[in-house]
Amino acid sequence: MNPQSTETLLKFVRANTATANPITHQTDLIENEILDSLMLMDLVLFVEQTWGVQLMGSDFAPRNFRTVEQLAQLVETRRLAQSA
Amino acid sequence: MKWPLQSKPASQLETPFFNLMYLHARGQGGPDPTIVWISELPWKPVSDFLAKINQSGDVMVGTTHLLIQAVGQALAIHPEFNRRVVGRNVHSFNDRNVCLATRLPGNNEVNLVLVAEADRKQIHEIAETVWHCQLAYRRQQDPVIRDRDRLRRLPGWFFRYSLRAFHWFEHLFPMPIFGRVDRFRNSPVLVNDFSQTRFPLMRGYKPSRMPDESKSLSVTLGPREQKVEWHDGQAVPVNVAPLCVRVDHRICDGFQLSQFVSTLIRLLAEPEKMQTAKEMESADNGLMNFENRKTA
Helix, strand or coil: CCHHHHHHHHHHHHHCCCCCCCCCCCCCCCCCCCCCHHHHHHHHHHHHHHHCCCCCHHHCCHHHHCCHHHHHHHHHHHHHHHHC | CECCECCCCCCCCCCCHHHHHHHCCCCCCCCCCEEEEEEEEEHHHHHHHHHHHCCCCCCCCCHHHHHHHHHHHHHHHCHHHCEEEECCEEEEECCCCEEEEEECCCCCCEEEEEECCCCCCCHHHHHHHHHHHHHHHHCCCCHHHHHHHHHHCCCHHHHHHHHHHHHHHHHHCCCCECCCHHHHHCCCEEEEECCCCCCCCCCCCCCCCCCCCCCCEEEEECCCEEEEEEECCEEEEEEEEEEEEEEECCCCCHHHHHHHHHHHHHHHHCHHHHCCHHHHHHHHHHHHHHHHHHHC
16 A cells, blocks of 8 residues: 555544544554545546546445545556556 | 426415515515424434335435425325415415425536425335435536526526516416426425534524425425433434425415425334325325315
8 A cells, every 4th residue: 555645534534524533554544434425526636636546436436435444445546457 | 398386376365464464565675474483303203214215215305305205295295385475476386396406516506306206105206206316416407407598598687587577477367387497396395404513503593485386385404413302301312404494375274384394394204104005195184185175
């Protein structure tokens, strides 16, 4: 996993969330109700614009968006798939 | 071409007199046939359910999807809300479709998503439909975007008079669905989800009526907030979200609206039950009772 992608994503999530609790790359975004439908679309847009990858409908699974780390993993997978 | 409405309007003899007064009142500048009911939804059952369902599964489920499902099932239980006014008549819709208003980041356009037969769909199917449509809008791939752009390019006067002519026919006659742009007329309800905490506190919300008059009902979920309730003499903090329902008085009255709101809150307070065939069946029974009342 690219630590730079994780940091970039973490910065984005922190900047766009109004929660008082600290967010780390391991924070459960779903259980802590950080990730709502607007936030998810914001994230998809951000990922697509920043890394030039295209997320599919099948990527909208909880396992891919639960933590910033898992999202970074998804970005890496999509980047590798598109460059292959 | 699809005909969204049943051809036979509701009988005047069955229509409550108060509703008839609104129905036959003068149009522009006449009485405002709007009733708004603002209630509160306990948030814990919703968040618990979403946390549980998102533990596994192939698609993210959110409050929007749950709200759509609840509105679909509430329409099945209270079919008198699955109707709209055409001219001086009230017509029932053939299907129980739910329309969602969404707004995507970096785009000033409000996009509508139509979830067909929302009462019969499982929550994952609804979530898939909504994500798919939102992605298509986001990527400018939905043909509606091209249609809207074409319409925007029309000369102002032509657009204005075409729109007025369409609304005049639409207002007076049950019209079929012609294409992609007007397919959203095939639903009596518009759902708005503002439950995210990023929105300011909501004490009331009355969305405007759409010019085509197809949406006689609107359901809005506001941002959740914490309040204190007393349980056994002790102050307990609880999360609640405002639920605002606007309806056209020409199709129902305040009492019926209270029943509809109660059903909606009951469904959302027990989301697990909505997923079972039994609840869908009871929704069907509600429809059958309504049809029997009509024919009796």
